[in-house]
Amino acid sequence: MHSADDPVHRSKNHFHPSTAQASNGYEGDYTVPHTRSAPSQNAFFSPQSAFYSSSSQQTIPxxxxxxxxxxxxxxxxxxxxxxxxxxxxxxxxxxxxxxLPNEMKKSLSSIKDYFAVDQIYVMKKLSLLLFPFRPRNWSVGYSADGPVPPRVDTNAPDYYIPLMSVMTYVLVAGLVLGTQNRFTPEQLGMHASSALVWNIIEIGLLCLTFYILNIQSKLRTLDLIAYCGYKYVGMIAALSSYLATHSLFVYRCSLLYVSISLSYFLIKCLRLKILPDTSGSHTYNANGNARRVYLLLAIVLIQPLFIWYLTRHLIVT
Missing domain, CATH: 1.20.5 (Single alpha-helices involved in coiled-coils or other helix-helix interfaces)
Known part of the structure; x- marks a missing residue:
């Protein structure tokens, strides 16, 4: 008989896990998973990168x-x-x-001529738009069959001043709104889109009027776009006067002056293109030149309305 405290007896009754694992029938089927190393600090962490090792990630050479x-x-x-x-x-x-019609192809190829300006022309044309009342010759001194480069004739229409004045108008409008604590970045895009849409509507209506009244004149559509774009110079002058003084009276006086000066400028320029006979030898009648006079007055009078409409919402009354 061996006692319970016998070392031999304790060794026989002691349970060894390795022995039990070797005696079962599933030896070798189960293995303890190895610990995966955590991804490096530079690697992008995800559940997949935490479970799989970096060596299992496939990259395209x-x-x-x-x-x-x-x-x-x-x-x-x-x-x-x-x-x-x-x-x-x-x-x-x-x-x-x-x-495309031949006239349209000719117009598209001649757009670049409207940007042929220089510094002297820009200064003279701006002074002419703001102070047009002194006597001078308003006719274009070169061939009227095609567009005349503005740098060779101050009376020729251009696209540089209308384009730059539109961009300046948007910036000045944002500055006026900023002084009133009403400026947001979206206001610049809204004013630019509004100016573009109103220009398209204006030119479209005028061209439609020319077509409906069947008026043949020397005024090309590209020239009409340039002349209608000169109103932004007066808008900048009116807004700048309000910005400098913050006076509603000064703004209204500036608005009245730039409207009169622009109307005078357009009458002097467009009458030579829309009214071919200005000598008085040809009588105006309801079926002929009277319609040209009405159309000229419509073009001239609509410009002050646009100047007032596109600047009135910027003025605090």
Whole structure:
């Protein structure tokens, strides 16, 4: 008999986990998962990167990407397809341009002539727009068959001053709103969009009036766009006077003056283009030149209305 305290007896009754694991029938089927190392600090952490090791992440070699791009560039079918698409686009563009009327094609190709200005022309034209009352010759001294470069004739219309004045008007409007604590960045886009939309509406209505009344004149559509864009110079002058004085009376006086000066300028310039006979030898009648006079007055009188409408919301009464 062995006692319970016998070392031999204790060794026989002691349970060894390794022995039990070796005696069962599922040895080798279960293995303890190894501890995965945490991703480095520079790596992007995600549940997948926490469970899988960094060695299991697959990356595309750089040389493989370069070889794929080279294969695409050397593909003859792809090159033929790109060339066919380019030729088709050129053919469609050429046909579209050929389908346009000759007058429209001539106008599109002559837009660049309206930007042919220099510093002397800009200074003279701005002074002429603001102070047009002194006697002078208002006719264009060069050929009227095509657009005259403005730098060679101050009386020629241009696009540089209207474009720059529109941009300056938007900035001055934002400055006026800023002094009133009403400025937001969206206001610049709203004023620019409003100016563009009203210009399109104005030119569209005038062109429609020319068409309905069947009036043939020397005034081209591109010239009409330039003359209608000169009103922004007066708008800048009116807003600048209000910005400097914050006086409603000064603003109204400036608005009245720039409206009169612009109307006088347009009458002197447009009467030579809309009214071909100004000598008085030809009588105006309801079926002829009377309609030209009414149209000229409509163009002249609508400009002060636009000046007032596009600046009134900026003035605090």
């Amino acid at each position: 750089t040389n493989q990407v370069a070889s794929s791009m080279e294969l695409l560039s050397n593909n003859p079918f792809l090159n033929v397809g790109i060339k066919a698409v380019g030729d088709s686009m050129k053919d469609i563009t050429g046909k579209t341009v050929n389908m």
